[in-house]
Structure formats: structure tokens, C-alpha cells
Amino acid sequence: MKYLRKMILRFFLLTFLLAAGSICTGTGKEQVSAQSGYSVDGDIITVDVDSAPSVWDAIDGALDYARLNYQSGRIFTVKVPAGNFSLKSTLHIFGNTTLDLTGVTLTYTKDTGNMIMLGRPETNKNIAVMGGYGSIANITVKGGTWIGNNSNTSSLVRMAHARNVTFDGCIISGGGCAHQMEIAAIDGFTIKNCKLMEMPGNESTGKQEALQFDMPCSTYVFSGIVLDGTPMKNVLVTGCTFENVPRGLGTHNMLIGRYHSDIKITDNIFRNVDGECIVALNYRNCDIKDNMIVNCGAGIVFEYFKPPVNDNTAIKAVYTTIFDGTQEINPQKLPDANTYISNNIIALSEDRYADEYTGIRVYGYDLEQDKQATGNGSSDMIPADNYYISNVKVIGNTIKTCGYGIHMSNVRNSAVSGNKITNTYTDSWEDGITVDASSQNIMIQKNEIKNATRHGIFVEDFSSVKTISGNKITGGDFYGINIYDNSKVTGYIEKNTIKGSADNGIHLSGYCSAKGIRNNTISNSGWHGINLYDNSTVSGSITGNKVSKCIQNGIFINHESAANSVTKNTLTENKKYAIALYDGSSVTGNISSNKISKNQMHAIQLSENCSADGIKYNTISNTKGKGILIRDGSTVESMIGYNKITTATQEGIYIYSTKNALAIKGNTIKKCSRTPIAINTSSKKKITVTKNSITVKKGKDKLLVVKGKVKSDIKKPKDKDKKDKKDKK
Secondary structure (H helix, E strand, O other): OHHHHHHHHHHHHHHHHHHHOOEOOOOOEEOOOHHHOEEEEOOEEEEOHHHOOOHHHHHHHHHHHHHHOOOOOOOEEEEOOOEEEEEOOOEEEOOOEEEEOOOEEEEEOOOOOOOEEEOOOOOOOOHHHHOOOOOOEEEEEEOOEEEEOOOOOOOOEEEEEEEEEEEEOOEEEEOOOOOOEEEEEEEEEEEEOOEEEOOOOOOOOOOOEEEEEEOOOOHHHHOOOOOOOOOOEEEEEEOOEEEOOOEEEEOOOEEOOOOEEEEEEEOOEEEOOOOEEEEEEOEEEEEEEOOEEEEEOEEEEEEOOOOOEOOOOEOEOEEOEEOOOOEEOOOOOOOEEEEEEEOOEEEEOOOOOOOOOEEEEEEOEEEOOOEEOEOOOOOOEEOOEEEOEEEEEEEOOEEEEOOEEEEEEOEEEEEEEOOEEEEOOOOOOOOOEEEEOOOEEEEEEOOEEEOOOOOOEEEOOOOEEEEEEOOEEEOOOOOOEEEEOOOEEEEEEEOOEEEOOOOOOEEEEOOOEEEEEEOOEEEOOOOOOEEEEOOOEEEEEEEOOEEEOOOOOOEEEEOOOEEEEEEOOEEEOOOOOOEEEEOOOEEEEEEEOOEEEOOOOOOEEEOOOOEEEEEEOOEEEEEOOOOEEEOOOEEEEEEEEOOEEEEEOOOOEEEOOEOOOEEEEOOEEEEEOOOOEEEEOOOOOOEEEEOOEEEOOOOOOOEEEEEOOEEEOOOOOOOHHHHHHHHHO
16 A cells, blocks of 8 residues: 555655656756756746746746745846847846846836736745844845836836845836836845936836835735735845936835835936936935935935925825724834935936925924824824934035025934035025924035025024034025024034125024124125014024124024123124114123224114123124114113223214213224214213223314213313414404
């Protein structure tokens, strides 16, 4: 009986071998019948397309042979001879297999299905085999040109739930798909030296990346596989070209609390991309560097939430559940992105389309109330939370933009440093660098910004930056640096060079603040050099700044704004006032040690109920107007003292109105065209004028008291008429 069973087993085995080919022992060489379309030599499976019904039969059969003959540590190489072939159906690749298509062009003829997929439909939903990162590993697709069918809306390449998958030197072209490559749930995905190109898209309203990294959480997002929310990790995209596609690479579906991680996108070329080139949604531990982006709609978008659409009424492509909403996950929010976006060269075109024309955008979102997601595939209730991003460094990028250069929304503990930004399109309304939406603790330093169509650097909407330092800003249709709408600089605005802003050089308004404004060089502003407006404050000093050739004031503190002190600034050739306080503003300390020359109007002016503790040790020369003017109920608390005023076309010091006792002491005043010191006040407080060194033409008053209580050590000149009469006698 045992013998009979053994003979039957041998019969079936022989039948199988006759169908699959015979084995020659002693040579290590496996010969396969011509009907199978391939031959096997050790680990090399060579495809013979002439011996099979079609090239698909030959290649898919060879790939299946590699699957069936898998041994631990063994990797088969399926080698296809060079040539141009029509592919009639989907190729299925499994683990421990290299598909070598060097010199091969495959053109897809079918109207449905993928050109190549990992696994088979009947196995891809088996959670025991394909859950998590699966049981399939070590796949390489080498070379080959894959040409899709433009009437086919399926992806050309589709792979999920695997480890160590590589595409090397492939050209992927055409297809009427939303994504040429659709990749999900892979640990160790590499695509290098590949081209993804000539993708017309399928005219849907969804976002269409040529290379899509997906999150398997619903059948709409990634049907036909295990839906368990497994993210991508250990991804390398390098040396690739994306050309004439709707979007380059990235992700547009988001599962709350799940992050793709350890992703490097380096040394790629993006050319003629209609929308965004890189969309990194919920990525962590990333390095996006040394990419070249030319003639595209937008550059790099790094985001931790999907921007709401339709005037903030709809959230699309956001999920909180898997298995088509049947299983909730326990999300762990990880705002620390630990990401560098560096040394990319970006040139945008206004002729393209993007959600926002931006060189680099880093985006988080504060969802203030629970909101139900809408749109295809997602109806989950998204919980209210602040989905902000932290720890993103944007460093050393060169950006030519038709919109924003760098835009950071709801970002924390991050830096924008060493970037070169130029706006090349005048018909826009954006900034070189924008920080908004309650961003916190951002460093902005050593950037070069040219011709922004709004502000060079704009901080708004309750945001805070740590420092704005060492930036060079040239041109711009409004302010060089604008801090607005309850925003603040917790450190200093310092060492910036700002030239030719159409409005103010540095502008704070709307209850904004800075620790200090120091050592900036500002020239040729179309309005003020430094402007504090609308209850804005500098808690420290405005000091060491060089402000020249501004159309209005050098330093202007206006509309109930304040600074601690204004010291050691150099103000030259400004068209109106060098330093002016207006409309209830104040300097709680001194206006002191400033150098003012060639000013076109008064050098220092306090007006409309303004105040300063003292005005001291300033050097004022060649002013067309008054040296120091106090008027309209303003107050100098301690003294106007030890100033040097030379060559003013009006009075040296003019007290028009003051509310307090005041000392005018130790000033040196020369060559004033009018009275060096003039006082006209209705205050009953005494003004003392002592120890001033005043040089005037013979017979002219050194002190003119029109009205007020004044104690002075200045003697009036002798009456000129009496002297003439004495001479006549």
C-alpha cells in the first residue's frame, strides 16, 4: 500500500515537472520548456518572449516561478531581453526578486488594472500575510520604460505592505491615473534615478501626485489591501525627475496620529509641475534637500493638517478610523517633526496652478471645534485640537517666487535661515517670509529677500518670533519687516539691512511688541525708517540703528506706542523728522546719544501729549527746522540736556507746551537762524535754563520767552538802539 501511494505521488510529481520543465542534475542549471517563456540558470531567470503566448505570460510566469521557489537568503533576478513590447495585463511581483528591465519598453494596452503590483488581489487582503509591513521583502525593479494607457485610470505601479522595495533607473510615463505610482505601508522604500513624466491626470478634483505615499485606512484611499493604517517609513527618493505631471510626490490623505517617518527626498529635479512638487503630510524625521524645482506652481509643502476648503467649511481627506470607519485608532499626536528643508533651488511660474503659490510652506492648523470630514471616502468626526508643527528648519534655499517665498502657519520652535528669496511677478500680494496663525518661537535670520510684492518679512495673527536678525531686504511694495496684529518678537530685531521699501523699513502695529530694535541699517524707505504704531511697544531700546534718506521720519513712535529708550542711532538725510513721537506715545527712558544730520525738518519732536524722561547727549547738525521741539501738551520728565545743536534753520530748542517742571541744561547751540531757545507754555511749572553754551550773532536773543514761568542764567543782550544813541553822543 505504501508502495502504491509512493508511485502515485511520483506520477503527480512527474506530471508537474513535465509541465514546469525538467531538472538536469550535476550542472545546477534548470531547463524550462519553451512554452513557459523563461529559462532558469541558478538565481537568474531569463525571459524568452518568443516562446510564450505574450510578453505578459513570459514575465509574469517568471515572476511566479521566483515566488514558488523562494528560499531563505536567495534572491532571483528575472532578466527580460531589451526591446519594445505590449503588455496586456498586470505583472505580479513577490519578495526576494529583482526584475531587470534594462533596455525594455513596456506599453500597456489594457483599459483597466495596474502595469505592476505587489502580490495578487487574492492575497493582498490576507492580514496574516499582508498586515503591517507584511511578509514580502526585498524587491527591486531595475530599469525599463513603463508607458501607461491614457484611457486607463488605474495606477501604473501599485505596492503596499512590504519591506525593502527599490525602483532604480525606471521611466514611468503616461496613464490616465491619479497617481503613476501608488505606494503604501512599506518599510524601506527607495526610488532612485527614475523619471516620472507626461502624466495627464484623470481630470478629477482630487490631488494627483505622480508618486503617492498613501495611508491604508479606507477603500477609497487604497482599496484591495489590508486597511490597518500602517505608515511609510525609511523612504529614499533621490536622483529622480518629475516632469509634466500635476503634482510631483507626496501624500494628501491623513490619518490623525499616524506619521510617515524617516524620509529623505534629495537631489531630484521637478520640471513643469502644475501644482506642488513635494507634499509632505504628517511626515517626521525628514530631510528634503538639494532638489531643483523649475517652472512649477508651488515648491515644498510640509503640513500636519489638511487646509480646510470652501471658506473653512469643509475638511477633506482626513480620517480618525480605519477599516472604512469601523475601527477607531488611538492617535498619538507627535508635533515634533524633526525636519530639515535645505539647499533646494526653487523657481515658480505664475502660469501654473497651485493651492498657494509658495516656494516652501510649513502648515499646521488649530481646529477649534469638532468637525465632520466631507468628500469622497471620509465622513469621520475630526476632534478639535491644535495640529501644529514643531522643529522644522528651513535653511539655505534659493527661491524665485510668483507668490510667497516661505510661509509658516501655526509652527513652533523652528527656524528660517540663510534663504535667498526673489519675487519675479509683480501682480501678486505676498511676502518674502510670512509667519502667521499663532506660530511661536520662530527664528528668522540671515535671509536675503528681494522685491516682495507686499512685505519682506511679515509676522501676524498672534504669532511670536524669537529673533529677526541679519536679514537683507531690498525693494518690496510695503514694509521691509512688519510685525502686526498682536504679534511679538521676544528677542531683537537686529542687524538687518533694509533698502528701498515702498513704505516703512521696520513696522510694528496693532498691539505688537519687541524686546529691542538695534543695529539695523535702513535706507530709502518710501515712508518711515522705523515705525511703532497703534499701541505697539519696544520693551528695551531702539538703539544703534542707521536710518537714512527716508521720505518721512527716521524713527516714528505713533498712536499711543512706546519704547524704553531711543539711543545711539544715526539718522541722516530723512525728509521729515529724524525722531518723532506723536498722538500719546512715549519713551519711558531717554532719547539720547543719537547723531542726526542733514534732516529736512525738525530733528527731534514730541507732539500731541507725548512724553520722554529725557532728551540728552544728542548731536544735531544741518537741520532744516528746529533742533528739538516739544509741543501740544507733551512732557519731558527730567531734562533736555547736553545736546549739541549746530546749524538749524529755525530754533535750536523750542518748548511750545509742557505740563511739568523741566531743566534745559548744558546744551551747546550754534548757528541757529532763529532764537536758540524759545519757550511758549501756559504751564505753571517752572522751567530752568542753566549752563547752556550758546553762540549767536551779535544782538540776537539767546532765550525767547513768549509765555511761561522760566528761571534762566542767560542774560539778555544790550538794547541795540540805546547803544546807537550813546555812540552818536
